[in-house]
Amino acid sequence: MTGVETKKDIAKEFGGVKYILTSGMRSKLLLAMYENPKNLDELRTELKKPSATILHGLKELETINLIKKVQKYYELTSNGFLLTTNMVKLIENWYSINRGKLFWNSHDLSGIPDEILKDIYLLKNAEYITSTTSDLSNAFNTYIRLISKAKRLKIILPIYSENHFKHLIKLLNGDKLKSLELIVSEEIINSMAENELFNRELLNNKKVKIHSVKGRLKIFLTQSEEFMSLTLFFKDGHYDDSQILIAKDQNALKWAKNLKKYY
Template sequence: MLSVENILKFNDLAHDKLKFMVNSKIRLNILTSISQHPKSMKEIKEEHNLTFASISINMKLLLAENLVIKRRGKYFISSLGYLNLYSLLDFFKLISVTNKFEELWLNHDISGIPDDLIGNFGLLEDSKLVKANHLDIYKIHNNFLELLIRSKEVRTVSPISHPDLLEVFGAKIKSNTPTILILTKEIVKQVLKSSDFNFLSEGISNKNLEIRLYEGEIKVVFTVTDKFMSLGLFNHDGSYDQNRDLVSMDKNAIQWAESLFDYYYQKSLNLGPKKLAKMI
């Protein structure tokens, strides 16, 4: 883990290169334009509607920085240019996701998501922010249940419970859908109170159900299945925001949520029937 002081040093070292990359949209357009195929100056000019002079000046700078290579009248992006561009466009992607779902991040607690996964929020670009409204205050809930019913594998991390959800999870287990629930102590007790213990015990023995205990505080609510991922956050005042849910059926977002699930899975304890019985 790097200290803030070291990162600030990185900033000093990298700043000139960084400024060179981001200070000119023309240079970024040139690099993006040749990132897949080499092109001539004329082709770039036509594609971006730029003057020959502005392309020429910036191309010279890109050549001098070794980000572009010229061969037989065509301009190629160099490996260094490609790596720099890739990192920068990944940054663009994150900005785009952050702006697109701004109301989900603002005034919400994101401390339940580890830093490396926050850095990969760009993978959520094809998600949809489902919002409840006064005409349909259960929109999120119903949308979630609908997707859950269609799933063939369910993994949930939650510090909250809802009677409907327990019912659907029960139905999933009955239909032999592999289900893993990572819950706080309070919610495990709630599940035990609301469900038939023999049913849970049987589900665990049949390997359809795994209930895991997360000892700390969980500040995120999410589910990942073979079909979708859904993410909900808490407000800064500690209440759960039932009016917003980030939902995606995109494979990148599902993969992101799987990594988040793995993070909680590693930090949770498996509760077999005996351990569960002790918690009743």
Template sequence: MKEGPKTKEVIKDFFDFPWKSMIPQVKKLLEWNLVSYDRDTYALTPTGEAIVENMEKLLMSLNVHEKNMDYWIDHDLSPIPKDLLHRIGELGACEVLEPNLPSIFEQQEEMLKRIDGSSHISTLISIYHPSYLLPYSSFLEQGVDVNVIMTEQVYNILKGDTHSDITVSSSENTLSQSLKREYKKEIEILFKNGNSHISIYRQAVKPVSITVSDQCMSFSLLDKNGRYTNRIILSSEPTAIAWGEELFQYYKKRSDILND
């Protein structure tokens, strides 16, 4: 009845159940003013509509939690605003993307497949790794609009890489330095391309990462011990993409636009 009034025949056929056995439940709905009856047609009352909507949200939320219960139990959900957390059911048929140890970059490759062909991409970067920058520079060169939020710590590292020669230091191994040299061009593209819009997030509370495009959304959180687990929640459902965009905008409103 959420889609509109229904006759008893339609209701009976939908449930595939004898109407006589349904009469007691229908009478209760009428008595509680959740359903109205007129000209052999049953319809939800305004109160009934409100309850149905809330029941749907509850069932959606329970479904999301049940399918990925281990993730929700193990991770810190505090970076998700309460309003969005209450609407967690909008993630729909989400999945946990976890890389296999022999090939940790499979996770990134899978993400690239999901967002390939997107017209715009929004991402929050709070963990620095040179290889994370390559996809965004490639998208920018293709004319894709890219909105980036990065923490002040990540921003300082990237600006240091673009404004100085990278030399091996005692605090970093040679592989890390080699990767930085290889991706210096990509870092410069990220800062200088006209389709790149960068904001700096300086507050303490943050998810590890957020990525939203018109194809899919994903985010990751620290576990309850404050450790990075490299496990990503991912969904391609339209409601999840809209939910992810709200999460991104929540942090963008709390960030400073980079002018230089």
């Protein structure tokens, strides 16, 4: 939820944002000065625009205290830097959403809190794996290959899946996987306790730490030291095992860590 309390305040603040974003020149000037100050010649070369157009844009930004001129160089003010930082974040969020638009648009996102969704830009380098009619198990097999290489796994598991449990047990009985942390619902724990194999090899395994949560989980998140993966439910409530998001960079691991921490 936004910290701005009234629609009037939102409209007022949006007017300022719109003033920047609806002008290609104003936005490009802020981005051009984001990392270091620039003089007029450098701005003209970078933006490929005449001096008159650039100077007009600079004057507009200077009037609203987003940039200042220091000798021959133009640089962002503190306000300008804060605004541009968030503008970059908005652009990266848009890029990340657009890359995975089929994944995000077809799934229920209610299991991901707003504050985590706002940082979706951290997943900008993620890969989206989809099963096909010729390979219905592509997403699942890709996931199994990933976890087979992990030394430590942290998993938010929203479904009771004997297939997944048996693969985890196999890994725990091998030499590679040293620890497993599971977050599951109380209902799933009760079902596991009724299964002799899962009760012995998972619930009572010293290498396994299990947290229970009340209610139904709506995300399947896996995190290791080297990768994170995410699968979701369709909007009709059915679990989708045909699409998986996978990422291995530090930004994505940070995103997954924050989501796991939330739960």
